[in-house]
Amino acid sequence: MHGHVDHATFLQQISSFLGFYYIALAAMNGIAALAIWRGGRSKTLFRVGPLTFTNALLWTVVAFFFLLMAPLAMSGSEPLMRWVSMPDAFKHAADAVMGPVAYSLGSFLILAVLFSFRKFFVKTWVAWLGLNLSFLFMGLSITDPDFAAIVTKPDNVPIVGLIFLLGFFTWLATAKAVKNDERIARGEKPLEAVDNEKILVWPDLVYTELICMVALTALLLLWGIALQAPLEEPASSVKTPNPSKAPWYFLGLQEMLVYYDPWMAGVVLPSVVIVGLMAIPYIDFNRRGNGYYTINERKFAYVIFQFGFLVLWVTLIVMGTFLRGPNWNFFGFYETWDVHKVVPMNNVDLSEYFWIRGLGREMPRAPEGSGAGLELLYILWREAPGIILLIGYFTVIPPAMVVYSKFFRNMYLKMGLIRFMVMSHLLLLMGLLPIKMVCRWSFDLKYFIAIKEYFLNF
């Protein structure tokens, strides 16, 4: 996608930015170390032989490490910069394993691990280490022209920001929740209830707002001056760009088009998202966890929301933005966007699986010259496996949940029939996406129900 400049020139172009990047990282760690040491919050992390590593020492070492990288990066010469580049072997390996499956399952697993071991991951030093590693990953990777091209494309910059902001705020909220959960387990009140007397809005709030506004204005001005907003060639209705992408915040929906037809991915599922969000306060009957961060007091709601927001919404947007290239093909982080990349697609409908491969018969088809009514009957007969499966999915699972799971039975008793039905169906609708993804990956399933005659492919 870069194409215009050779590798040496490209390295030169990014070298000064990269140099300052590492200096900034060194400063960040140096300041952290100083703050810890001066604040007397230095504590032993681990011992290597006779050496005792305190957190202050660790961040000092990290700062020196970045400081060493800075001149190498700034040199702009190829042999030196190799030391601050992602090794080719890693890049090839990463591109080779990366695909929609590895990416989606991988992000899901990482988030699941982070959540399950949250007590460990919310520790300040662990989080800080994670932050350093992700910055290091960005720095090493950006020496790759293909990686650089996708993350520095002006319209993609906000998404890089979004990832870091989400990471930070998820950490913050989880850390507070973990602390509160420990307090609650000891029978104490959540931290938000402590030291919560009333104070006057003038000056405390009014001044905070004023300072926020000034800082934000400065930030926006800097952003606007430093980075030109995207503007491409004048519009032409005959020159279709490849890939053609919707605005980034809709790329999760565009990604869903891989698995569902537009009427589902573009209309029904987004509507379900909106309605589902609106329904949350009315189906979450749990009165606890209002006004403070907690996980244990509302684990079910918490996990479902995180799954929907972080996994189904955000990671799909990230994939749609960074990893989907021409013809909406998947490209690894370090892969050149090649218009001619061919990905074989031989997806099979459920009805074909059933009639042809399963029963070894022809697909049912209405006899020549039969009326529309008869034709419709034949279509329904042909698609019966999918239709039955779908009806079963929505009618059998909710009662089965109540009968076989104590957890859901309790929920049902507290919620009542209607609320439970609404909740379980919203969950099932949400589940349609991951289910279809897994079916596609594991046995090339195209449609559960394929009624192309009426644009009703599902």
Next chain:
Amino acid sequence: MASISDIIRESQIWKSIFRHPMPIDRRNRIVVMLTNFFLHLHPVSIKKQGIALSYTWCMGGVTFFLFLVETVTGVLLMFYYRPTVELAFQDITNLRDVMAMGVLREIHRWGAHAMVITVWLHMYRVFLTGSYKPPREFNWVIGVVLLLLTLLLSFTGYLLPWDQLAIWAITVGSNMARATPFLGHEGPGAALLTLDGRNMITQVSDARFGLLAARIVGEETLNRFYVLHCVFIPLVVALLLAIHFWRVRKDGGISTPL
């Protein structure tokens, strides 16, 4: 001798605007909140939690601020930009390359991206603190509508530069409407809606046509999106924001543990 600031503050003009002395003591800090139009959005006193940055992340506030920035920069851009197929792109290029205040466009564009992000983060915070629970259920619902409108504001604005990025993003985004069940001409069930044996839902009468005012993204679409972007959606958002803020207070202020 009285200092200049004393003279100003003793003048009839000053006193006619600010009806109380400097808010340096408790009484006047309360009075200022009650008598100032802009400040009366706030209560006089508030639980400490409600202003803790680590609790609210100030994300609703930041989103509101960005909405204001977008409104101000947007109105200024309207003085210059002409929403026609011939002139739109040229006006945007001029803003970037020639106009002294062209940075307004950059700010407007980045601010729009930022607002989408902050509104998500705000919703995230509200969820994570369980602040949608009674009595704040309905304010959450209003919030969801605001979220949708924020996305639509950004989407309609995306078209206005009339460059390749713009028309194709809108084309891709609005293609979905073709497949709306019953209402899109390629949607399931559309074939069932007939009148005297003729299809009611066609390329020139379906949901996508309603959105674009044409069969493909064109002049009519630009006009439609311009009006939606500059007038209609902002007005609705402003109204809903007023209700949103009013309800934050009526529901007992920022949520805190009971």
